[in-house]
Amino acid sequence: MNFGFTEEQDLLRREVRKFLDAQCPLEEVRKLMETPDGFSRALWKQLGELGWLGLTIPEKQGGAGLGWVDLVVVLEEMGATLFPSPFLATTIAAAALREAGSDAQQARWLPSLADSSCIASLAFLEPSDRWDAAGVALAGRAQGKGVVLSGEKVQVLDAPSADLFVVAFRSGNAISLAVVERNAAGVTVEATPSIDQTRRVGRVRFENVAVAADAVLSEASEATLARVLDLATAAVTAEVLGAAGAALQITVNYAKQREQFGSPIGRFQGVKHPLAEMLVDVESAKSILYYAAWCLDERDPDAARAVSLAKAYASEAFARIGVDSVQLHGGVGYTWEYDPHLYLKRSKWARPAFGDSDFHYDRAISIGEQ
Template sequence: MDLRYTEEQEILRQTARDFLATECPKTLVRELEQSERGYSPELWKKMAELGWMGLIIPEEYEGIGYTFQDLAVLLEEMGRNILPGPFVATITSTFPILEAGTEEQKKELLPKIAQGELILTTALLESDGVFDASGIAVKATPKGDDFIINGTKLFVDVAHVASRIICVTRTKEGTAPEKGITLFIVESTTPGISCEVMPTTAQDKLCEVRLENVSVARKNVLGKIDEGWPIVEMMLRKGAIA
């Protein structure tokens, strides 16, 4: 097995290293850690212009169409510079759209993600703090053409600046924990959503997200109703590498 970088990966690595050394010095990292937003919109825009937000998004959706291995090269350089901000949350939340999104969802969201116009995050953990289906208690109840979501999510990365939240909910009781899980793409400005940054020793922007009678259209279901847990597992596997 050849573990060496390809020529394209080496160019990506060196470009990222040079860019971050100039645009994200340690002084800026410390400043952003203490700031309310936790990231620089100006730096975010420059990263988008380099194509980083669209790295794994197919060209048909205005991305670059690189592989997950290429993304890992970029993430390594970001980690080397301790880059703060919503990149990892956004990319991790892009995976389920690529994997399970409808064509309508892909056409609406992926070009905007690639252009840096949308920040995404995923609301998974709750009071139990466990990364398995048994910890999902936030309920989504059908009501006409919509679902009504109620409950609280914890440790939601950069939710305070996210445009969309992928919310992992329980839509069916009385089955195995992995059954009855449904994902929704929720606009962060939807009435009934409130968000507060949680105090952490690392100064990262993990948030408590409260959902009170939040109405979400059925068209915003990501994947199939009651069958969302495999999507979460895929996201967790890739997110662990990210």
């Protein structure tokens, strides 16, 4: 039994942190979030060159073939600095292609995701607001050997900048995934204003979009889709916990430095205790997440329950930490100048993303009953 990261994983974490500290500190994040794209194309290209975009993509498709435990390391760091980039979206889309695509389909798309030439995103959620197969209503009508898609997806990660969508659709009782290029006829993308300026989302409409047979992922099924969603949820949770940990750290630093009544406010129990609670929550959720990531890599049957517990716990914890972090900063916590609001806003996006606490608690207890 060994529940720790390897030396190499620790080194990777340090490299990611150094890169982000040097290339994209929070001052830079603030500049980027005011731009139309919301992220830096130059840094995006570097992510490809560094090999991070290909982290979980198989070696024969130009990636490093590493696992979700390794990915967690990178995403925690990206979350900590609220790094704005389509990394999460593209990594999730790559997972969908890898899980549900044939060898030929993987070879067709994955190399371009690994080398940064293509930004991709999984288009799953619909106005039904259900994060499971039953929520998919987007219709795939057979036409020749291919399908014609009609319907709407919402809250699609980085939709405004995506070149490629992996779209969940329904044909009768069957659920499947199709790969659709952004400029395909009948696709319209509309940016959705988000409370979190560091994270771009959008609405994608499909009006009679013709998809050739070879762009319908051959291995897609309800089971593979569930696994893709588990992988995605774990990835989001890693980013969430990186951000929650950073919000806590910023607040601890402030509590040590801000003096009132002749003493740093961190000495007062009214400040100390919520900080301790925050730490317990962040560390507990991280522990569950690490276990979940390991289960996903090992294809352990406990993966789905672990993922749901981690996301449920993390969603609630980060929401509370976001608010408490503002609160504990006092007056300056409400200003634009100080950073807590950036994390609070990320927590608002994160809470429902890929299923909120209620959804995942319900799912965890149902899995336990099976």
